[in-house]
Amino acid sequence: MKRNVSLTIALIIGLSALVLAQLTREAAIAKTEAVLKNMQDGSISEVLKEFDARMTKELPETRVKAVWPALVAQFGALKSIDERREGQVQGRQAVELILSFEKNTIVQRAVFDSEGKIAGLVFQPLSMAVLPKTK
Numbered sequence: 124m125k126r127n128v129s130l131t132i133a134l135i136i137g138l139s140a141l142v143l144a145q146l147t148r149e150a151a152i153a154k155t156e157a158v159l160k161n162m163q164d165g166s167i168s169e170v171l172k173e174f175d176a177r178m179t180k181e182l183p184e185t186r187v188k189a190v191w192p193a194l195v196a197q198f199g200a201l202k203s204i205d206e207r208r209e210g211q212v213q214g215r216q217a218v219e220l221i222l223s224f225e226k227n228t229i230v231q232r233a234v235f236d237s238e239g240k241i242a243g244l245v246f247q248p249l250s251m252a253v254l255p256k257t258k
Contacts, residue, residue, distance in 0.1 A: 146216060146239045148209045155218040155233040156204070158241065162191040163201065175240035194246060199225025208254035215242065219254045222246075 146154065154173060161169040167188045171179060195201075205228065206221035212234055220231045230252040234243035 145237065146235060150239070151209055151216055151218045151233075151235060152207050154235075154239070154241075155220055155231070156207075158233060158244070159204075159220060159222075159231060162187075165191070173241045174244075175236045175238070175242045178241060178244070190246065194224070194229075198227045198229065206257055208252070208257055210254040212253055217243075217254060219252050221249065221252070 158170050158173060161167070165188070167184055170187060171182075171184060174182070202223045202225060204220050205223050206219075208219040208221070210217060212232070215234050215236070217232055217234045222229050222231055228249045230247055230249050232243070232245045232247070232253070233241050236242040
């Protein structure tokens with residue numbers, strides 16, 4: 124039985140200044156994958172370096188550090204990144220990684236500000252992916 128439990132770190136997106144990020148598609152995907160790798164490795168200080176000022180203020184290190192162990196406890200070990208999607212979410216550049224774990228498939232979404240910093244990060248059920256599938 125699959126559980127549709129959403130583990131949200133934070134999704135902080137300002138709706139006022141809608142400015143596109145300055146990252147190439149490849150750079151945005153690489154940055155999102157690096158966050159995933161650093162979460163897996165427990166290198167939380169490296170993850171925090173990628174956050175914008177609002178994310179840094181809203182999410183203490185202890186809260187971010189607890190996310191990966193909670194994901195593994197709920198879904199089992201990460202098996203693969205099945206898909207990489209890049210596009211716009213509420214006027215901001217975003218990347219979604221489709222992650223297959225032993226027990227379920229979920230989406231990791233990173234949303235970037237105009238300086239290429241992470242302004243939102245969320246791990247949710249695959250049904251909550253918002254970017255179209257890659258071709």
